[in-house]
Amino acid sequence: MNKRTIKFSLVSCLIGSLCYGSALIASESTQGAIDFRESVMTTFKWYLQPMGAMTKGDMPFDATLFKSRAEGLANATRLDVTEGFPLGSAEDTEAQPKIWDDWDDFKLKYEALQKEATELQRVASSGDEAAMKAQFGKTAKTCGGCHKEYRKKK
């Protein structure tokens, strides 16, 4: 998260003799979109983590917890995170500028997550541990699949 864009507009606004209110509003809404997408991503991580730990065996398997996290993740993926990626909002974030060159593919990668997370919710209600872990793997792969292409390495 970075507020430099807003600060920069404020400073150039004070220094410059002309002050374009609309430019300021535009950069504020860009920051809002960035905050939105980063909070949604953080929400995904919250739901994903214990299922990942259970799948890896770092945590004892708990079908009730797994089911509730699978439900939470599926609900969270019903938010359209792509709304949080307005054109030109890569600067000072981990978003790759090529997102906007490959917009259709970026959206497809998000739909892949939505589909797998919905399936994970369905499988989790069965209580079948092996099936849940297998479907978790498929779901987590869609996070990595998008990050590999469209998120900058730290």
Ligand code: HEC
């Ligand atoms: C359609 C592409 C896409 C998918 C699918 C996706 N991400 Fe992301 N994710 C991104 C991009 C792009 C960023 C960088 C955003 C930024 O820096 O503003 C990001 C950033 C993040 C961050 C860092 C947020 C922050 O505060 O900077 C986390 C955590 C994260 N993703 C978790 C996940 C998890 C967990 C999943 C799967 C459940 C997932 N993401 C699925 C594209 C995606």
